[in-house]
Amino acid sequence: MEKHDLLIGIDLGTSRTSVVSSRGARVTFDSVVGFPRDVIGVRLLGSTYAVGDEAIDKNYLDLHYPLEDGVLKESGDHDQDTARKLLEYAIARAEPNEGERVCAIIGVPADASGVNQSRVLELVRDMVDVAMVTSEPFLVAFGLEKLINSIVIDVGAGTVDICGLKGGIPRSDDQTSITKAGDFIDGLLTKAISSRYPGAKLTKRLVKEIKEAHAFVGKPEQPVEVTLREGGKPVVVDITEEVRMACESIVPEILEYTEKLIAGFDPMDQPEALQNIILAGGGSKIAGLAQVVANGLSDYGDINVSCVKDVVYAGCDGALKLARELPPEYWSQIGATT
Ligand SMILES: Nc1ncnc2c1ncn2[C@@H]1O[C@H](COP(=O)(O)OP(=O)(O)OP(=O)(O)O)[C@@H](O)[C@H]1O
Ligand SMILES: [Mg+2]
Incomplete structure (x- = not known):
């Protein structure tokens, strides 16, 4: 790192964007x-x-x-403009100074098409001096020093990104994005609550809050009872089954794709990979998820599924660590660069 470099790590997510910098900035905001x-x-x-x-x-x-299902929307000029404003804001929050070389590593969903990666790069081109766009789960793994024989399952809002780490930069067949993630759970939960309590007034925001407070899979620790409004009056309703059903809806595909990735590891490396399954992203806070994933894979032998400690910053901390360890001159070797 040169004296006048400002290094920035950005996690560009569908629901939240988080930013950290080598000068100590640490911010997260809705995308x-x-x-x-x-x-x-x-x-x-x-x-x-x-x-x-x-x-x-x-x-x-x-x-x-500006993002949907983990990628920049592109239906019109307006989308391009919103994405630009979001990225400008993210970089401004890192507070670059006059005369500094601004170098940013930006994490996007694992499978984000090359096209999406180049669109992000195109947008930041005139905002920073050097930029690299790379797979978000790779950055999470880098941050945890789990670059070899591990599997990161990043449960976001738009996508669940599953990525097998084999020591190098993940190739396209080492990673998948599934679009049944947090937003999908919100949709199912809304439908399920409305069908059981047709009079209850629900908003997107309320359903998301309910989910974030009570999400679980497997056995409930206690019944989920919440206060909703019917015709303006508060009513207490039990939605334990609805919450379970909505949260569990994302599990079968997570298992299916994780199994595919496991099969792609060298048989000698599989046992180690099975010991290093890491859940990341906001959805990793669903109570019981690590256990249910471990149970679903139990046919493979000894499984260990853990959750990252800091779901908000794990990705951008990994990006900053990478930026610190690898001079920007080498970034083009590991991701798309400007
Ligand atoms: N405690 C919680 N329980 C269940 N889900 C949660 C919890 N906290 C956050 N979430 C969900 O996690 C999702 C956001 O996670 P995250 O911030 O990792 O996504 P993102 O990076 O913005 O999306 P993506 O990676 O798909 O682009 C949202 O759907 C949010 O509702
Ligand atoms: Mg994410």
């Missing part, structure tokens, strides 16, 4: 950009847009999430 609906909104906001948490809870803003 959202809000635009005022009219001139009054512009006045209220004091700006023509707001990013992240500054955009939340302001009902005079239209909210746009």
